[in-house]
């Protein structure tokens with residue numbers, strides 16, 4: 001949905017209430033904030049121009065869905081200016097942490113300031129439709145420099161470049177989190193080429209985590225996202241200590257079909273069938289990565 005200024009609303013205003021109740025302390029470990037633009041302008045290089053989706057709306061959604069904390073991932077529309085993300089963390093009273101996108105020329109002092117502001121990782125985005133360039137050598141330098149802070153890196157890429165990503169991923173000296181499982185074609189099923197290649201990556205080192213997120217992006221059939229569930233449930237069962245879950249609200253770029261976050265929450269018990277798997281996915285794992293001092 002675009003407004004008169006061409007700004008996209010990618011989230012629904014007709015949210016259902018999920019049937020699934022998340023365990024106490026559940027973390028939505030992948031979401032974003034947009035603006036507000038008047039305070040935190042979008043990047044001149046932004047590939048999409050969203051309507052404002054600030055912390056108040058995020059916290060209302062969180063209450064509605066029964067979650068307690070958020071990990072806010074800097075979205076490409078804000079470029080390397082992390083102020084909107086930092087602002088949302090600052091007003092969250094300790095219930096949010098974040099992942100930044102940084103200019104590789106960032107100073108150590110600026111990294112320290114991000115850490116004080118609640119940032120615990122940096123994101124490297126390889127989607128050509130979202131960013132102009134993704135310099136692997138400079139990203140590796142950043143990855144080495146954040147090691148002293150105890151951070152991890154979040155990497156976003158699509159399945160067709162997994163092979164060429166391998167040497168880069170292998171060289172990252174800190175824990176790695178892969179967004180949306182590297183966007184496999186879930187219609188291939190759990191033993192299809194994409195999932196098999198992705199599991200080989202997870203097997204290559206024990207500090208690669210993944211977000212079992214975005215049925216709305218990966219399964220065009222829509223709720224109840226049967227292909228997504230069939231492909232992803234075995235992954236959650238095989239790597240229960242290295243999976244994270246998030247809404248992806250406000251669903252950047254989802255212009256035609258606006259996902260119902262209530263329906264997304266109802267996918268959780270389908271991919272994590274037991275209370276123990278649900279607790280690991282929604283509480284233990286994100287707490288270990290983002291609030292280790294409380295674990």
Ligand SMILES: O=C(O)/C=C(\CC(=O)C(=O)O)C(=O)O
Pocket residue numbers: 032074075076077125130156179248251252253
């Ligand atoms: O938010 C996501 O996970 C996915 C995005 C947007 C994004 O990553 C960004 O703008 O930085 C996408 O596929 O368009």
